[in-house]
Amino acid sequence: MQFWGYKRSEGRAGIRNHVLILPTCVCGSESARIVASQVRGAVNIVFNTGCSDVQANTDMSQKVLTGFACNPNVYGVVIIGLGCETVGHKQLREKIQKMTSKPVVSFGIQEEGGTLKTIEKAVRAAREMASEAGRQQKELCDISELLLGIECGGSDATSGIASNPAVGELSDLLVDLGASTMMSESIEWIGGEHVLAKRAATPEIHNQIIQVCKDYEEHLKAAGQDCRAGQPTPGNKAGGLSTLDEKSLGCIRKGGTRPIVEVLEQAARPTKRGAVVMDTAGFDISSITSMVAGGCNAVIFTTGRGTPTGNAIVPVLKVTANARTFQMMEDNMDVDLSAIISGEKTYKEMGRELLGKIEDVCNGKLTKAEAYGFSDIAVDHVCRFV
Amino acid sequence: MKINALLIDDIDNVVTCVTEVPAGSEVYYRKGDEVLSLRAEEDIPYCHKIALKDFAKDDEVIKYGEMLGRTVEPVAKGHWLWDKNMYSVPRDYDSEFVSTGGNE
Numbered sequence: 001m002q003f004w005g006y007k008r009s010e011g012r013a014g015i016r017n018h019v020l021i022l023p024t025c026v027c028g029s030e031s032a033r034i035v036a037s038q039v040r041g042a043v044n045i046v047f048n049t050g051c052s053d054v055q056a057n058t059d060m061s062q063k064v065l066t067g068f069a070c071n072p073n074v075y076g077v078v079i080i081g082l083g084c085e086t087v088g089h090k091q092l093r094e095k096i097q098k099m100t101s102k103p104v105v106s107f108g109i110q111e112e113g114g115t116l117k118t119i120e121k122a123v124r125a126a127r128e129m130a131s132e133a134g135r136q137q138k139e140l141c142d143i144s145e146l147l148l149g150i151e152c153g154g155s156d157a158t159s160g161i162a163s164n165p166a167v168g169e170l171s172d173l174l175v176d177l178g179a180s181t182m183m184s185e186s187i188e189w190i191g192g193e194h195v196l197a198k199r200a201a202t203p204e205i206h207n208q209i210i211q212v213c214k215d216y217e218e219h220l221k222a223a224g225q226d227c228r229a230g231q232p233t234p235g236n237k238a239g240g241l242s243t244l245d246e247k248s249l250g251c252i253r254k255g256g257t258r259p260i261v262e263v264l265e266q267a268a269r270p271t272k273r274g275a276v277v278m279d280t281a282g283f284d285i286s287s288i289t290s291m292v293a294g295g296c297n298a299v300i301f302t303t304g305r306g307t308p309t310g311n312a313i314v315p316v317l318k319v320t321a322n323a324r325t326f327q328m329m330e331d332n333m334d335v336d337l338s339a340i341i342s343g344e345k346t347y348k349e350m351g352r353e354l355l356g357k358i359e360d361v362c363n364g365k366l367t368k369a370e371a372y373g374f375s376d377i378a379v380d381h382v383c384r385f386v
Numbered sequence: 387m388k389i390n391a392l393l394i395d396d397i398d399n400v401v402t403c404v405t406e407v408p409a410g411s412e413v414y415y416r417k418g419d420e421v422l423s424l425r426a427e428e429d430i431p432y433c434h435k436i437a438l439k440d441f442a443k444d445d446e447v448i449k450y451g452e453m454l455g456r457t458v459e460p461v462a463k464g465h466w467l468w469d470k471n472m473y474s475v476p477r478d479y480d481s482e483f484v485s486t487g488g489n490e
Contacts, residue, residue, distance in 0.1 A: 157402050157433035160450070161392055191474065194482055195452060203486040214479040228474050240402065240433035242447075242467065243455040243474040250450070304433070322433075341404050343389070 001143040001177050001355075003362035005297075006075070006136055009101045013145040014072040015297050015362045017136055018043045018313060019129045021122070022069060024081035024089050025050025031115045032080045035122045041130035042078075043312040045377050049385075051085045056382040058086050062095070063267035064379050067293025069096040069104065070269075072145075073313050075133040076103035078126045080118060083110030103129055138364075144178035144273065146362060149296035149314070150254050151184070153284030155232075156239025156304025160250015162321030162340035162347060163302035169351025170300065170358065171256030171275060180273050182264075182296055183255035184280040184287045186212045187227055191245025192252045199275070201259040208263040212279045223383075231282060235305050251282075254302055266380060267293035285309060286378035288316065298361055300354070308332045309376045310369025317357060317367050334367050391415040391436065395451030400435040400467055402449070407436070427464035435467040447472055 005013035021032040021044040029046045036044035045068065049061050069077045077096060081089030089106035096104050105125045112118040150167055152159055171181040189196050193213045200206035220227050231244045241247045255275060262276040267290040270276045278294060280287040284307070288299055292314045299316045301309065306329035310316050320326050323338035335357055339345040361367060391401040391413045401415045407430040414423045430436050435449070441461040447454045455472045 157435075158404075161394065161402060190477060191454075192452065193477070193479075197482065203484050207483050207486065210479055210482045213477065217477075217479075232469070237469045240431070240435065240468070242435070242469040242472045245452075245474050246449060246454040249452050249454070324432075341392075 001359065002140045003143065003146070003359060004138040004364070005141040005145060005362065006072075007139050007141065008072050011070070012072045012147060012295065012297060013141040014074070015364070016073040016313070016315070017041070017075045017133050018073055019126050019133055020044070020068060020074045020077045020313065021126060022065060022077050022079050023047045023050070024065070024079060024087060024092050025085035027051070027082040027085065028080040028109065031109060031119050031122070034119050035078065035080065035126055038123045039126040039130050041133055042126045043375065045312050045375055047377070047379070049379055049381070050087070052385050053086060054383060054386055060267065060382065061379055062087060062092075064289060064293045065092060066096055066099060067267050067269070067295070068313060070100045071292055071295060071313050072297050074102065075136065076129040077105075078122050078129065079104065079106035080122055081106065081108045083108045103132075142178065143174070146174065146179040146298065146358075147270070147296045148174060148179065148181045148358065149184070149288065149291035149299040150181055151284055151288055151291070151299055151316075152251055152254055152302040153309065154303040154305035154307045155236055155241060155247060155250065156322060157241060157250075158321040158341055159302050159304045160241075160246070160253060163304070163319055163337045164250055164254035165347040166321070166337050166340060166350040166354060167254040167300055167302055167319070168256035169348050170354040171254070172258050173351060173355050174358075175256065175258040175275050178273070180270060180276065181256070182270065182276050182278055182291055182294065183252070184278040184291055185251060185282045186216055186277075186279045187231060187282040188244075188248045188251040189213055190217065190227065190248055191243070192248035195249065196252045196255070196260075196277075199255070199257065199260045201261045205260055205263055209260070209277070212263065216279075239304050264294060266290045269295045281380055283378060285376045286380045289377050289379060298358060300358065306332060308369060308374065310367070310372065310374030311377075312375035315361050315367045315370045317361055318369065319354065332368055389414045389416055389421060393417050394449055397448060397451050399438050399441075399448045401438060402433065402435055403430045404433070406430070406432045425464050427462065428466055430466050437461050437463050437465050437467055439463050
């Protein structure tokens with residue numbers, strides 16, 4: 001299987017060719033938004049941190065910022081900093097330039113003399129970059145260039161029974177074709193971690209999966225918190241998911257059945273091909289943020305209750321097996337999988353249909369969230385701001 | 387008979403209703419080639435679980451062939467299992483690690 005994508009000098013091909021307007025910190029976010037609104041082909045993210053953070057939080061922010069810049073769907077990057085943040089625009093630019101040969105420029109609001117002057121310069125730079133990006137031709141790429149992030153959110157009982165197994169089937173089909181898939185949300189392995197660990201390619205990976213869950217619970221306990229108090233969410237409970245275990249046992253089915261070849265830290269890039277898993281929060285927006293930073297070029301998202309979410313860099317294809325949700329939220333749902341619940345189709349048949357849907361998205365078909373220009377982001381934190 | 391609930395694994399002791407089920411009506415689900423049924427003793431909301439057996443307090447609730455949690459109180463066959471009458475059991479992670487043959 002092949003798709004038309006944008007070849008990159010290093011790493012996977014892109015399925016989009018965005019100019020990314022990247023703030024170094026919260027203080028650059030509004031300017032970045034205005035710059036992106038002026039230039040067709042540019043996208044921005046709203047960053048809510050980057051300052052007054054302990055080292056571990058800064059490390060996480062930097063992994064997300066550099067990971068976004070290096071994502072294969074990004075043609076080039078225009079960085080907008082303030083001047084007094086933890087990691088300034090020049091430092092961030094130099095870090096990114098060590099990781100990728102794509103064009104990167106940067107500006108600082110305090111140096112330029114305010115937001116209007118910064119925006120003017122950044123718009124010119126973004127315009128030039130978008131103009132060049134427009135000349136890049138799509139080329140035929142093998143499906144092995146795809147790294148599909150697999151997410152679920154707003155789950156109900158249809159998720160674990162129907163949409164997650166269908167996406168699991170899609171993951172198996174993709175892995176068999178040589179592509180890679182990434183499942184995350186380690187808090188939602190808890191209660192099903194013994195089942196997930198059976199997919200480990202080695203005993204070491206088995207133990208890493210168990211360890212991630214153990215560490216997550218201990219991390220929350222150290223702050224006097226209990227993961228079972230926030231999970232399942234009120235919406236999950238209303239949708240028939242009564243315990244974290246029930247949610248997890250349904251969640252993990254979206255990763256399919258193929259051997260897990262790598263367990264990744266949050267926002268890290270895989271070094272192996274095939275089915276990988278990443279240690280992230282179960283908070284869907286944060287999990288997608290980390291998977292996009294890890295290099296996923298597309299995301300498939302199962303939901304029961306319905307969600308509008310989208311990412312600036314990566315198309316998010318939203319699917320549901322809840323017929324009512326599809327009808328109620330058709331403006332936000334991309335694929336209706338309710339034929340599995342009604343018994344008209346099997347999850348395996350729907351998984352194969354999803355392969356065609358993903359192929360379409362790789363070839364440029366816009367998802368609904370993408371057409372609306374949605375840009376959700378949530379950077380995970382280790383502890384409080386300082 | 388059209389089914390209105392799903393059994394995920396043959397050893398499960400609950401089924402998930404895929405329509406709203408009013409008290410007193412029948413719930414039909416497939417197990418292998420057979421269609422089985424039970425009477426709903428109370429209203430069961432869409433997507434929620436109904437007990438296939440009489441649960442004592444602290445009995446295991448099984449779906450996907452795995453334990454979802456235990457019952458807070460006795461729950462009779464045909465009644466609604468939900469977050470108010472179930473609890474999650476803490477994991478014993480240390481028992482789940484496997485030998486790596488000295489590679490780690």
